[in-house]
Amino acid sequence: MNTPNTSDSNTPDGKVNLFQADMASRYRTDGIFQAITWTSIVIALLILAVLIIDVLMDGLPFINWNFLSNFPSRKPEQAGLLSALAGTIWVMVTVAVIAFPLGVGAGIFLEEFAEDNWFARAIEININNLAGVPSIIYGLLGLQVFVRLLGPNGWLFELTGIDITGGRSILTGALTLALLVLPIIIVSTRESLRAVPDSLRLAGFALGATRWQVVHNQILPIAIPGILTGTILALSRAIGETAPLITIGALTFISFLPENLQSPFTVLPIQIYNWVSRPQKDFHDLAAGGIIVLLVVLLVMNSTAVLLRNKLQKRF
Amino acid sequence: MNSDPTRLDSLWSPNRKASKRSESIVRFIFGAFALVSVATTIGIVGTLIFETFEFFQEVPFWNFLTDTQWTPLFKSAKFGIFVLISATMLTSTIAVTVALPLGLFAAICLSEYATPKTRQIIKPLLEVLAGIPSVVFGYFALLFVTPLLQNIVPGLQGFNALSAGLVLGVSITPLIASLSEDAIYAVPRSLRDGSYALGATKRETIISVVLPAALSGIVSSVILAVSRAIGETMIVTLAAGQNPTLGLNPFVPIMTMTAFIVQVSLGDTPAGSLAFKTIFAVGMTLFLITLVLNVFSFWFVRRFREKYD
The missing domain is CATH 1.20.5 (Single alpha-helices involved in coiled-coils or other helix-helix interfaces)
Known part of the structure; x- marks a missing residue:
């Protein structure tokens, strides 16, 4: 191949052409390269498949009614995740109630009301940076502010006698997670609002509507599927978070149901962590069962989000 | 009215x-x-x-930086933060070693080789991988990957940086893949056509034209992934152990910064005690490292972005 004196590499005037197109070997390398890129995708998807199959094989035998309706127990055969499931539902509803209005309101303000000045830009940079802060740092924030300052024996309690959060409670956990997912909701709200064409706003202004009337009556109804999709995705991020809740001191052994926002609580990922970190094999399989429940909840949430996006979203 | x-x-x-x-x-x-x-x-x-x-x-600042032991809960407490930082660096390095080729090649494949139809199937599946909670990856690392690796690597301990790092790498692969793919996909077609017209093959075009044009986006995606790996908690807490040792041996238990915060939080630590303050000092170190990486990533994109109109 590399001998330069083959007949096709000689130019008409008899000089040796040093340039070798050598297409065959270049195409061969191309083929190898393409195979490598496909392999990397196959590897990633294979790992996903192995992970899910491993969890299903370990955990499926444990999924039954008792598992869903029993409290955690020191005996693996009696243990269930009722309190974790209840805690997860409590926390998620509270996170949604706190984070949805805050995030959507902030998104509307930044996209529709704020002028393009240093203040708006500072908030925008700030939100970008917040999205990159590790979740465990939010746990430290929650520990200091919601558990210590606003909880029992805290600074506010000593001043006024009011205990807002009740210490290491559902409300503390929900506030912490709400702050964690707020940037996601704000960003998705802004993107949904930006996707609504300006002509609709201008038409509204031309009819004499104020900015808020335009946003409220014309823009929001169109943007709401996108906003809801973003919110569900943000909640599905919050539902799997473990580290910040451990940091604020969510208990791992709870054998009662939460009664109000100030109750101590546990959630699915913490219960899973608790079971995984025990040495006995039986608890590991229970953890796999818990993971299946968690993944099913996530699957339901994410498919709802995708359905919302596909069915309700208008295109212009 | x-x-x-x-x-x-x-x-x-x-x-x-x-x-x-x-x-x-x-x-x-x-x-x-x-x-x-x-x-x-x-x-x-x-x-x-x-x-x-x-x-x-x-605790004197100098000891924080120079001690070679991390024993804050012992009587003779030592606060050498580099013990924890070295552990975090170790797991993150292993993670990036896995995630960089995997994520980058996946991005190239999705953007350049996959048909629109296959893309539509693969991208949501990668998003599923991205959405798996970290505690699930922790389970996988501790109870599947470690036993598997113990058959191959003799002397691998039950808790080790290797399997934690590998699974951590898998968990950040979708991030690199999706952000890099955005950058690669955004490279205009005319550049590729120009390269083809000069006689380059598809691979040569990708490696010498497309990837350099998308470099700023790719680098920033990798930096963000590193920052994510450094702040990741559950995988390293579950699979890498709780044993603060200085050194870069991936086969023994170690303790990352995040794992230390979890360890203290699980115990009953009264507010105002030194252990309580320690987790904030570690948190501050973690926060500063990730902040620098995130800011650097934003700056890098703005500074080196190639603009095509």
């Missing part, structure tokens, strides 16, 4: 005053909501600075 049609003003009463008032109320409330994000930042920075300051009242 509209009961008497003979009066002219009843036909049209826009009541501008009321709508302007509600406008400014809404504006004020939503503006306050937007400030919550600023308050969060102030809360995080304030909390970390306050407790870290308290921490350095008791």
